Amino acid sequence: MEGNCVNENDLKKQDPLVVVGCAKGYTKEELLSNLPRHCKFSPSLIKQVKLIPEAIFRNSGTPIAKKINRMMHEMSTEAYRAIQFTRTEINNRGVLFGVVMLKHRVVDRVLIYFHERWPQCIICLYNEQTRETWIIDEKGAIRQYHQPLKKVVENVSKNRQIVPYFEDIQFSGEQIFETLYKSQFIAERENKQYFKKMIPDQCFKLPGMKNGVERHFRNKKLNDFL
Amino acid sequence: MPSILEKIRVLGENSKYDICASTASSRTDKYPKLFGNSKNWVGAAASAGICHSYTPDGRCMSLFKTLYTNKCIYNCKYCFSHTCKHKMSFTPEEYARTFMKLYSMNVVEGVFISSGVCGSADETTEEMLEAIRLLRFKYHFQGYVHFKCLPGVSQYLLREAITLSDRISVNSEASSKDFLSEIAEQKDFNNDIILRQRWLKQIRVKHNLEALKVIKDYKEDNQLKYQEMMIKDRREDGYKKFRWDGAPILNSGQTTQFVVGAAEGETDFDLLKQIDWGYRNIDLRRGYFSSFIPIEGTPLAGQQAASLSREHRLYQSDWLLRIYHFKLKDLKDILTDDGNLPKGDPKIYLAKQYFEGCGPLDPNNASYKDLIRVPGIGPISAKRIINLQSKKFEFKRREDLKAVGVVLKRAAPYLLINGKNQRTLENFTQPLQEENSWREIA
Known part of the structure; x- marks a missing residue:
């Protein structure tokens, strides 16, 4: 961190957090490597970031710092929300697939999350926003296809063997989850405001939303994409 | 024979008052894999935990939380299973399959397995363990498991439960023997609860010390250092300074839960005193408080519900003890005449x-x-x-x-x-x- 190499005489002029080395926000390296993921990224923005000192971004005081930090926040939030709310299915050959709706280029982060959980499976995610299917294989290699999800899933499943313990869980789980979800409700504790706070706005706007929020996070069936 | 859906509806509803807020478990690669180094494993436990859904009361619902069975030999006055006419149980196979299906849908992050006591505590625990064994070794699930220890369970079963789970909890329900006998007269506070909590601590410490011996490249000096650290790493008041993270087993520690306001006359100070004891003596990771809500058909149906703000204040005070290192006697000074915390922060x-x-x-x-x-x-x-x-x-x-x-x-x-x-x-x-x-x- 910058704070370690700061002259003591200049301490008073500096942002205290940078001095201590526990400042909020992102390092310049993080900004430079992650900003291109944002959908509204432009090369001129990177030029600006290179010129401005890190402490200014960390303080979020200037309009440009606010803008950059907001962009970083939007990306990380979108990736995290996708990790939380993407609903997936697995077939008997160990191919896990689901649908995401990502504006920013963060699909690799979501793929890696699923890859860590299902390391021996191939993960296929269809991005509704860009109409592309992304896959990550057992070795962690990421590829992109301009094909519908069903086709990609069929293709990657072709040469894979049936796995007995995945074969075991080939039944519909939607109703099971709905029943479990309903069973946990405690009327005396209902707090709609808090509930709305926890569910991000963009998730309320997902396609096919009707009656209740949970319904909308569930993964679509393959037929829906044909 | 009830269907799976019926079982989830009834057993899920019976377990809804059990609290298990966290799904966090940080295992480290420093130690051997808990369940062998199979290439087929699935699942992971994130150090911060991930919430996949929220109930309309705003609570995060990320664990497959149902009872294993709602048949129970106990007659706890506050308990849901009193009123439930539909008695049913999962089979280990059903339980494991259903969970794996939900996990593959990315709607849950782990398992919270609790149960009524059907026959004896050992019989039921055996079945619960069988379900977890299936998860770990048939379905190769390496994710988060929270195991609820039943009152009066044998030590050998606890030992196995510890090796299979990330977190174990023994519900205290009340702060003392007298208060417990008031709401659950068949349970023995000292034997069924306190003794089991002490066992959990002993087994974990012993197992982790033994595990360290067999870890490759682990020198004898480090073994001694670890033992010293275990003794030194306590605050003046006996609380553990560092968390359980990275321990070979039970890295999310043991927890407990209290029913707030069920036993008449039980004050906030009684609850805080008991939880303070837990932090000092059994290395409790944290305690949960669940406001008592009267359920129709139970002996306590006519009793007034405990307020959610009381529960909130208890959590705030618990935070002051555990994280801010305040002393219990400090909190004692601000109590009202009836031994409860004042309204407000x-x-x-x-x-x-x-x-x-x-x-x-x-x-x-x-x-x-x-x-x-x-x-x-x-x-x-x-x-x-x-x-x-x-x-x-x-x-x-x-x-x-x-x-x-x-x-x-x-x-x-x-x-x-x-x-x-x-x-x-x-x-x-x-x-x-x-x-x-x-x-x-x-």
Whole structure:
């Protein structure tokens, strides 16, 4: 961190957090490597970031710092929300697939999350926003296809063997989850405001939303994409 | 024969008052894999936990939380299973398959397995363990498992449960023998609960020491160092300084749960005293409080529900004990005559009492212990201030404090900033405003 190499005489002029080395926000390296993921990224923005000192971004005081930090926040939030709310299915050959709706280029982060959980499976995610299917294989290699999800899933499943313990869980789980979800409700504790706070706005706007929020996070069936 | 859906509906509803807030478990690669190094494993436990859905009351619902069976030999007066006419049980295979299906849908993060006591505690625990064994070794699930220890279970079963789970909890339900016998007369507080909690601690420490011996490249010196660390790594008051993270087994520790307001006459201080004992003696990771809600058909149906704000205040006080290192006797000083916590944030009451004598605090020369007592300053911002003090940085502006994470709205009345103490009219009113946001149950 910058704070370690700061002259003591200049301490008073500096942002205290940078001095201590526990400042909020992102390092310049993080900004430079992650900003291109944002959908509204432009090369001129990177030029600006290179010129401005890190402490200014960390303080979020200037309009440009606010803008950059907001962009970083939007990306990380979108990736995290996708990790939380993407609903997936697995077939008997160990191919896990689901649908995401990502504006920013963060699909690799979501793929890696699923890859860590299902390391021996191939993960296929269809991005509704860009109409592309992304896959990550057992070795962690990421590829992109301009094909519908069903086709990609069929293709990657072709040469894979049936796995007995995945074969075991080939039944519909939607109703099971709905029943479990309903069973946990405690009327005396209902707090709609808090509930709305926890569910991000963009998730309320997902396609096919009707009656209740949970319904909308569930993964679509393959037929829906044909 | 009830269907799976029926079982989930009934057994899920029967377990809804059980609390299991966290799904966090940080295992480290330093130690051998818990369940072998199979290439087929699935699942992972994230150190921060992930919430995949929220119930309409705003709670995160990320665990497959159902009872294993609602058949129970106990007659606890507050319990749901009293009224439930549909008695049913999962089979281990059903339980494991259903969970794996939900896990593959990315709707749950792990398992919370609890149960009524059907036949004997050992018989039921055997079946629950069989379900977890299937998950671990048939379906190769390496994710988060929270196992509920049944009252009176044998030690050999606890030992196995520990090796299969990330977290184990023994529900205390009440703060003492007398209060427990009032609400669950068949349960023996000392034998069924306290003894099991002590066993959990003993088994874990012994197992982890033995596990370290067999870890490759582990030198004897380190073994001794670990033992020393176990003894030294305690605060003056006996609390563990460091968390369980990275331990070979049971890295999310043991927890407990209290039913608040079910036993008549049980005060907040009784509950805090018991939880303080747990932190010092059984290395409790944390305690949960569940407000009592009367259920129709139970012997306590006519009793008044405990308020959610009471539960909230208990959590705030628990946080002060566990994270802020306040002493129990400090909290004792702010209790009302009936032994309960006053309405409002306990930290504000403590600060008013503490700073009444010594006046506002100058952050430029205050100690960590004093800083932590100021509302709006938490352990992280207090450490940052101390760090800056050592680098001879002077806090002269409100912005300086803001930048280190101090919530000035709360902290300003107790601080001297550039020699001045800033107060507003609001600071002279009672610290009860936030109380309005918590609904009281009629």
